[in-house]
Amino acid sequence: MTVETVLADLVGFPSVCRTPNGAIIEHVRAYLAGHGVDSVIVPGPEGDRANLFATIGPKVEGGIILSAHLDVVPAPPEGWVGDPFRLRRDGKRLIGRGAVDMKGFAACMLASVPALVAKKLARPVHIALSYDEEVGCVGVRHLIARLPELCPPVIGCIVGEPSGLRPVLAHKGKIAQRVTVDGKAGHSSRTDLGDNAIHYAAGLIAAIHEEALRHVRQGPFAEAFAPPYSTIQVGVIKGGTGINIVPAQCVFEVEARAIAGQEPAALLGFLPGVAERIAREAAATGHKVDFSFETMSDYPPLALDESDPLVAFTETASGQGRQAAVSYGTEAGLFQRAGIAAIVCGPGDVDRAHKPEEYITDAELAGAMAMIARVADRLC
Incomplete structure (x- = not known):
């Protein structure tokens, strides 16, 4: 044959x-x-x-x-x-x-x-x-x-x-996580009565972007790879049902690819801490948000x-x-x-x-x- x-x-x-x-x-x-x-x-x-x-x-x-x-x-x-x-x-x-x-x-x-x-x-x-x-x-x-x-x-x-x-x-290692952000729905005329999950998700995504840029600027670097540093990016985001509805939930997926010598999971280790800070800030103004993290894949x-x-x-x-x-x-x-x-x-x-x-x-x-x-x- x-x-x-x-x-x-x-x-x-x-x-x-x-x-x-x-x-x-x-x-x-x-x-x-x-x-x-x-x-x-x-x-x-x-x-x-x-x-x-x-x-x-x-x-x-x-x-x-x-x-x-x-x-x-x-x-x-x-x-x-x-x-x-x-x-x-x-x-x-x-x-x-x-x-x-x-x-x-x-x-x-x-x-x-x-x-x-x-x-x-x-x-x-x-x-x-x-x-x-x-x-x-x-x-x-x-x-x-x-x-x-x-x-x-x-x-x-x-x-x-x-x-x-x-x-x-x-070769690089990788971890992918699904992040679910739960707020509270409401009419967009009374945003004060709702908890906008997309807005809270945006705060966490902004922190992800900043962390990704930190790797670009500061490394560590391994010139054998292209690019020569570990990368982090959000690839999928879903949330909201209508422009006049405060979204109750937002889900996004983030991945990190690690150069040799770094553990992929460690690259996303900062996320729970940032999420806790966002939740505390929301609570201080009478609002509530919950974050949950699910690892979709992880290999070294x-x-x-x-x-x-x-x-x-x-x-x-x-x-x-x-x-x-x-x-x-x-x-x-x-x-x-x-x-x-x-x-x-x-x-x-x-x-x-x-x-x-x-x-x-x-x-x-x-x-x-x-x-x-x-x-x-x-x-x-």
């Missing part, structure tokens, strides 16, 4: 994040079983989603984990020439949702299975496939928690997010030391030199937090991800197949 055929099968499953993924997991399990490879299904607490882990070769120390996520972002029809969940060829491009992010690498992993099984591996190749990466690296946390029982210690984990097959040593930065053996291993396998850092996030930081060296290295360009007509090229898939073959050679 060619890598294109494997990719077509994977793209054909509309495994959109936050939806059940049993069909694609069963497809992969059956495919591996057909090549004599047993899988362990690692379910999540949602009850309708699961990860998959498999080992090819002896269950000894010193293997490599190849990691990919099987979920994709939604694919609204605008901008697509054809069905986003049916792989389509256009010259040397293979087009479909998830083609580059990141079913392309998953397809290379699976298409390599027959060759990996046939090799006399002295150390194993482990396959890790996760769910709901696109909404905060949700599923892989449950897989990582099971790794001590699933495999002996490894050299490290190669997360195949699109990097042009350049090994990436660092990645910072792999240049001297780690995984760096040279991956450079040799990919045939490309290392890249210091990228600003997007991956599951690699979670592997590293669990004590597993991790690096990002996969086919394609991340700039094509999450867009209509997402694609990967024949050459990029061939390059990833060759990389996996060289990984196996190093383990023989």
Whole structure:
């Protein structure tokens, strides 16, 4: 089975994040079983989603984990020439949702299975496939928690997010929070009798903006990233029902992206204190406002030391030199937090991800197949 055929099968499953993924997991399990490879299904607490882990070769120390996520972002029809969940060829491009992010690498992993099984591996190749990466690296946390029982210690984990097959040593971490501001509704002719939730939210948002500017001005700075500092921004805001109604509620979502060396959650640690101050000031004038905070997603930065053996291993396998850092996030930081060296290295360009007509090229898939073959050679 060619890598294109494997990719077509994977793209054909509309495994959109936050939806059940049993069909694609069963497809992969059956495919591996057909090549004599047993899988362990690692379910999540949602009850309708699961990860998959498999080992090819002896269950000894010193293997490599190849990691990919099987979920994709939604694919609204605008901008697509054809069905986003049916792989389509256009010259040397293979087009479909998830083609580059990141079913392309998953397809290379699976298409390599027959060759990996046939090799006399002295150390194993482990396959890790996760769910709901696109909404905060949700599923892989449950897989990582099971790794001590699933495999002996490894050299490290190669997360195949699109990097042009350049090994990436660092990426930013991220936290996203939903802030709900509750006031009191009223007629706009008597604003004195209401508690305007949008106004109170605006006070907190102004503080967020000022904190974001402080990072721009004062850092800390890490020149490998673009931009070279941690960022904070409000991306969504909703509130109010009519111009003549004092809004009782306002909800907004804020994210922070942290350079290596900073914890994402710490970047938003100032918010409760500011909210308490706003509430006290409101109470002093006879008004009332309540703030509540919900963490939507949170994953750590990645910072792999240049001297780690995984760096040279991956450079040799990919045939490309290392890249210091990228600003997007991956599951690699979670592997590293669990004590597993991790690096990002996969086919394609991340700039094509999450867009209509997402694609990967024949050459990029061939390059990833060759990389996996060289990984196996190093383990023989």
